Amino acid sequence: MTTKKINIGISSCLLGEETRYDGDHNYAPEIVEAWDSAFNWISVCPEVAIDLGVPRETIDLVEVDNQIRLLRTNTRTDLTNRMNRFISRQLTALDRQHLHGFVLRSKSPSCGLSRVPIEGENGRVMHRRGQGMFAAALVKRFPFLPVAEDGKLKTESARNNFLERVFAHQRWTGCVTCSKSKKAVVEFHNQHRIQLVAHGIGPLKQLDELIANHKPLSAARLKKNYGELFFHALERPITPPRATVALKQVFRELKPKLHPKRKQIIENAIKDARNVDAPISRPWGMLRHELENHSLPGLFNQSWFQPSDSELKLSWFGS
Numbered sequence: 001m002t003t004k005k006i007n008i009g010i011s012s013c014l015l016g017e018e019t020r021y022d023g024d025h026n027y028a029p030e031i032v033e034a035w036d037s038a039f040n041w042i043s044v045c046p047e048v049a050i051d052l053g054v055p056r057e058t059i060d061l062v063e064v065d066n067q068i069r070l071l072r073t074n075t076r077t078d079l080t081n082r083m084n085r086f087i088s089r090q091l092t093a094l095d096r097q098h099l100h101g102f103v104l105r106s107k108s109p110s111c112g113l114s115r116v117p118i119e120g121e122n123g124r125v126m127h128r129r130g131q132g133m134f135a136a137a138l139v140k141r142f143p144f145l146p147v148a149e150d151g152k153l154k155t156e157s158a159r160n161n162f163l164e165r166v167f168a169h170q171r172w173t174g175c176v177t178c179s180k181s182k183k184a185v186v187e188f189h190n191q192h193r194i195q196l197v198a199h200g201i202g203p204l205k206q207l208d209e210l211i212a213n214h215k216p217l218s219a220a221r222l223k224k225n226y227g228e229l230f231f232h233a234l235e236r237p238i239t240p241p242r243a244t245v246a247l248k249q250v251f252r253e254l255k256p257k258l259h260p261k262r263k264q265i266i267e268n269a270i271k272d273a274r275n276v277d278a279p280i281s282r283p284w285g286m287l288r289h290e291l292e293n294h295s296l297p298g299l300f301n302q303s304w305f306q307p308s309d310s311e312l313k314l315s316w317f318g319s
């Protein structure tokens, strides 16, 4: 059986397309080649799409009368309206493609998600806290969509975090967005409790509180509030101490069902996992195996122990 690939948007130059202003590309093999088997890349180059051509004059974000405008560097032609018209059409098209993530090229005045230079009218950089025009509109339109810049995906842990958010977004849109009931959000929360523990107890407490007090909220409001907190919580990296808390929680419930020898082996593997060099996947795999053999209410359907085949292959679970 073939698994359907997941639609992920990407800045065209990261795919190796020669769309940069100088006719070059920014091919990112650690992303494209590593994830190609599971992802269907939706390539977007805003600057080529508005017919700026390749090669082309560079463009900058410039603050003019308290507004950010997109101007050509030398001629100062204002491209803001042209870019906005493209963005509006493109976001509508992306909405129909049911994306579960987007990888953007860092620092670009169109695609950069953070630290994009903003110039004053005199051409001097005022600060580097800007966002590219396309990137800013993308995160505004799809607030829960996992989005990352290539520059922030250099480490394995950052790539694992992005993958985790992509697969969680796929589950979220599958179970919650399609249902009109609040029950779907409550069930989603219950299935993600252990996964949330691995990202830190603080965010889990906030989500528990929201679920416990959801009665006065409409289904739409609950989904919005929950989605914001949930995807924000997943952005916190899984560290060895946080993972250990999650593993221990599962181990405590499984303990009475385990043979003393097996209990000891798993306990030692969890202790080892606090050490940065020991993979979390070892005790995680042991617990997953035990969960398959012992049905425990509340634990049998935990998302953290039920990764999809693609997630298992691409992420740390399989390491």
Ligand code: SF4
Pocket: 011, 012, 013, 014, 019, 020, 021, 044, 045, 046, 047, 048, 105, 108, 110, 111
């Ligand atoms: S950063 Fe964005 S606009 Fe620039 S070449 Fe890459 S895809 Fe095109």
